[in-house]
Amino acid sequence: MAVVARSTVVKKASSKNFPAPDQRAPLLAELRRHKMARTAYDYVRGGARRFYAWLDSQPPGALPDGPPVWICGDCHLGNLGPVADAAGHVAVQIRDLDQCVIGNPVHDLLRLGLSLATAARSADLPGVITSCMAEALIDGYQQAFDDTRSNETKRAQRPAVVQVAMKRALHQSWRKLGRQTIDGAAPYIPLGKRFWPLSEEEAQAVRSLFAPQSDLAMAEVLGPATTGDAKIEVLDAAFWVKGCSSLGRRRYAVLLDIDRECSAGGPPCLVDIKEAATAAAPAHAGAPMPRDNAKRVAEGARHVTPRLGDRMRAARLNGAAVVIRQLMPQDLKFDADRLTEADAVKAAHFLALVIGQAHAQQMDASTRKAWLGDLQASWPKSIKAPSWLWRSMVELTVANEAEYLEHCRRYAVDRRGDQVR
Incomplete structure (x- = not known):
């Protein structure tokens, strides 16, 4: 399984001043306060x-x-x-x-x-x-x-x-998902209120997740059609300003091209990488749960929502526990x-x-x-x-x-x- 990265993964967003990774926390905390005040x-x-x-x-x-x-x-x-x-x-x-x-x-x-x-x-x-x-x-x-x-x-x-x-x-459809989530059908993520550029360190860490030597089984995350010989091209990635209770945690949107399907006119694969934190919900005493928060989320998903859990895997990104999930066009909220x-x-x-x-x-x-x-x-x-x-x-x-x-x-x-x- 080969992996290629395009230069769009790290954007030089000269038209707007985006926060550096170490400057995001107060901005996200204020955005969370704003959302909760609505x-x-x-x-x-x-x-x-x-x-x-x-x-x-x-x-x-x-x-x-x-x-x-x-x-x-x-x-x-x-x-x-x-x-x-x-x-x-x-x-x-x-x-x-x-x-x-x-x-x-x-x-x-x-x-x-x-x-x-x-x-x-x-x-x-x-x-x-x-x-x-x-x-x-x-x-x-x-x-x-x-x-x-x-x-x-x-x-x-x-x-x-x-x-x-x-x-x-x-x-x-994937094209509609592109317009609603990525704001365009082209295989790139436009920067703005919802998507911020990655640092070079973050971009390299994201690329490493999809590299052939990665411990992550991409065939399990991206579906049965993705074999060990599949060529995965990282089209783009960005920090994703999304959610409410999860604002402040690391979250990334990644566009992938699997076996050049996107290059041939097909839709890109959209992947959500989300940092897993300690649960506020109390666990049953002695419950046999994984100690790693990402593994806990992925294991729980397989029991509670199997059709979603089958698309989720735990991983490590720059030392943080993260859950990787392939997004489908049909995944919506009420x-x-x-x-x-x-x-x-x-x-x-x-x-x-x-x-x-x-x-x-x-x-x-x-x-x-x-x-x-x-x-x-x-x-x-x-x-x-x-x-x-x-x-x-x-x-x-x-x-x-x-x-x-x-x-x-x-x-x-x-x-x-x-x-x-």
């Missing part, structure tokens, strides 16, 4: 650590303690969406596993509940909708573990917010702005079912049955949602709103101070 929902996206701080404050026995399985760990609305396998087949699954650990599956359900409740508030939906969403959440989640409802699961209807995303995913009153409850049920299936596929039949029994036994049948779920959603939503407003206040004060200075 809406309460955006604040939730970047608040995984605060979510788990709240969980840690709960007394023992306040929440069900489910069987230890790999969980998403940051199960908010933006981390679910259409995901394609290597063959391009699409299904709605978890699409971001940075926080995945072997832990309590209830944590994913609560994080999704907080995300949906906050999205409903941001969309100015009435409180009764949030109450109905709580009922739909627990019903959809339990459905994944109930073998008697298998036919119901097969007939599960996708709500409008899911249908829109799926329609976009199924019609997405748009919380599309949540409507008529669709919110259906979305809660459907997405809870998706989370439940991700957990259930890791359990044997007896474990699934026992976990379903624990869930059903924890609340009376006279109400449609357990008190622990409703109480948690309310407390988390209230706490998030207060923290969000305080974040906005500090952000506004700091901006005024900068303007005065």
